[in-house]
Amino acid sequence: MPELPEVEVTRLGIAPHIEGQTINKVIVRDKRLRWPVPDEVQLLEGQVVEAVTRRAKYLLLQCPVGTAILHLGMSGKLRVIDSSVERIKHDHVDIEFANGKILRFNDPRRFGAFLWQASNAQLSQLATLGPEPLTDEFNVDYLVAKAKGRQIAIKTFIMDNHVVVGVGNIYANESLFFAGIHPKTAAGKVSKARLTRLVEEIKTVLAKAIEQGGTTLKDFMKADGNPGYFAQELMVYGRGGEHCQVCAAELKEMKIGQRATVYCPECQR
DNA sequence: ACGTGATCCTGGAAGC
DNA sequence: TGCTTCCAGGATCACG
Numbered sequence: 001m002p003e004l005p006e007v008e009v010t011r012l013g014i015a016p017h018i019e020g021q022t023i024n025k026v027i028v029r030d031k032r033l034r035w036p037v038p039d040e041v042q043l044l045e046g047q048v049v050e051a052v053t054r055r056a057k058y059l060l061l062q063c064p065v066g067t068a069i070l071h072l073g074m075s076g077k078l079r080v081i082d083s084s085v086e087r088i089k090h091d092h093v094d095i096e097f098a099n100g101k102i103l104r105f106n107d108p109r110r111f112g113a114f115l116w117q118a119s120n121a122q123l124s125q126l127a128t129l130g131p132e133p134l135t136d137e138f139n140v141d142y143l144v145a146k147a148k149g150r151q152i153a154i155k156t157f158i159m160d161n162h163v164v165v166g167v168g169n170i171y172a173n174e175s176l177f178f179a180g181i182h183p184k185t186a187a188g189k190v191s192k193a194r195l196t197r198l199v200e201e202i203k204t205v206l207a208k209a210i211e212q213g214g215t216t217l218k219d220f221m222k223a224d225g226n227p228g229y230f231a232q233e234l235m236v237y238g239r240g241g242e243h244c245q246v247c248a249a250e251l252k253e254m255k256i257g258q259r260a261t262v263y264c265p266e267c268q269r
Numbered sequence: 270a271c272g273t274g275a276t277c278c279t280g281g282a283a284g285c
Numbered sequence: 286t287g288c289t290t291c292c293a294g295g296a297t298c299a300c301g
Contacts, residue, residue, distance in 0.1 A: 002294095034277075034296080057295075074294035075279075090279090109278045112294065125296085152272065161296070169294070258274070260293080276298080284290075 002072040004133070004166030004206055007057045009213035010078055014103060015052040017080040020044075022048050022098040030092045033110050034073060037093065040116040044068055044095065056129050056165035061095075066118040067123070068095075073111025079104050103191040130164045133202050138164050140196040147187040147195065154190055155183035156257040158202065167202060169259050171209070173237040175201040182268045183261050195229070 002010070023044045031037035047063035054060065059078070061068040069079070081102050093105040093114055105114060117123040131137035146163055147154075157163055159172050167175070176183050178201040181194055190198070235245055240253030240262045249266040 032278095071295085073278090073296090107278095108280070109294085113296095150271080156272090159295090165277065257272095271301105273300085274298105275300100277296095278294105280293100282290105282292085285288085 002074065002076065003168035003171055003209075004057055005171075005209035005213050007059060007072060008054060008210050009060055009167075010072070011052055011054050013080055014080050017101060018049050018095075018097065018103055019052055020048065020050075021101070022046070023063075023095055024098050025094075025096040027094040027096070028092070028114075030110075033092065033107065034071070034113045035115065037114045038116045040066070040118070041093075041114065043116070052220065054125055056132070056161060058126065064119065065123075066116060068251055069113070069115040069117055069123060070105065071113040071115075072105060073109060073113070075109040076105065076107040076112035083224070084212060108117075128162055130160075130162050133164050133166050133206055138199065138203075140192065140199050142191050143195050143199055147190065150187040152187050153183060153256050153260060154185045154187045155200075155259075157187035158198070159257075159259075164202070166206065170234070170237045171202070171205050173262055174235055175205050177236045177264060177268060178205065180267055180269070183256055183263050236264065238262070 007026070008144050015166050023046065026041050026044050028037050028041065037174060043065055044061075044063060047065060049061050049063055051062045052059065057071060059072075061069040061070070072078070072211060081104055083096070083100055083102055085102070087104065090108045091106045092106055092110075095103040105112070106169060115125065117126075131142065143164075147157065155172050156174060158167050158175070159169065173183070175198060179194065179198040181190060181198060236251055242251050243249065244251055244264040244267060247264065247266045249264055252265050254261050
């Protein structure tokens with residue numbers, strides 16, 4: 001279940017192996033992802049990967065004629081492997097490099113995406129995204145202005161890509177716990193002081209997860225190529241019915257916007 | 270403009 | 286044991 005930290009860890013894992021490398025071949029075995037893989041990805045052949053960057057949960061392979069834009073969805077994985085590695089189920093796309101390495105995209109549930117953006121174009125998926133959570137652009141003044149008058153639950157609000165990118169269900173639950181805000185509170189009713197706290201907690205929890213993911217980087221190429229999930233101690237996510245680690249109250253579970261939500265009724269009001 | 274809920278897909282878990 | 290049902294997740298879209 002890749003959230004922003006997992007995507008960033010993936011980026012850090014693959015970038016050193018493919019930046020500066022020339023692409024020989026692009027093999028699309030199954031184009032049925034979230035959107036059909038466009039034929040234009042063949043334009044990657046012969047191109048040099050100038051940089052591997054990230055925008056929200058999208059990974060961008062930047063080449064002179066355009067950019068391949070990848071999304072891992074919820075079950076997508078990217079591995080850099082030798083050409084001798086046998087394919088497994090759901091290996092949908094291979095990018096073969098001149099040095100013999102392959103960037104292989106595997107995605108059982110096909111919620112992921114493999115898109116193409118010509119260098120002079122703007123992909124609609126990227127056009128309307130909110131700020132990156134770990135930049136100064138995401139600050140309390142911005143969030144106050146954005147939340148003004150909104151009736152939507154604060155949890156749904158911070159998971160909205162147009163508000164801030166990269167905050168998925170896990171980290172939305174966690175950051176609201178740390179900020180002491182009830183997830184169902186109307187976004188426009190949360191005080192500036194508490195939004196200040198929320199901004200801080202979102203940044204902290206994401207940065208921490210990236211840091212912990214980083215510790216597995218050395219093993220990135222090993223075994224199944226899975227960068228691993230974070231050994232992070234989750235305070236509320238997946239712990240409905242358990243006792244709050246701060247006040248011992250029973251953690252409550254509810255659905256907000258179809259998503260599992262766990263919170264402490266004492267700590268979060 | 271805003272808010273809600275359905276939808277895509279598959280594998281694993283839970284229920285019968 | 287084997288079948289069915291439910292659930293997870295991000296992002297988009299159709300609706301009121």
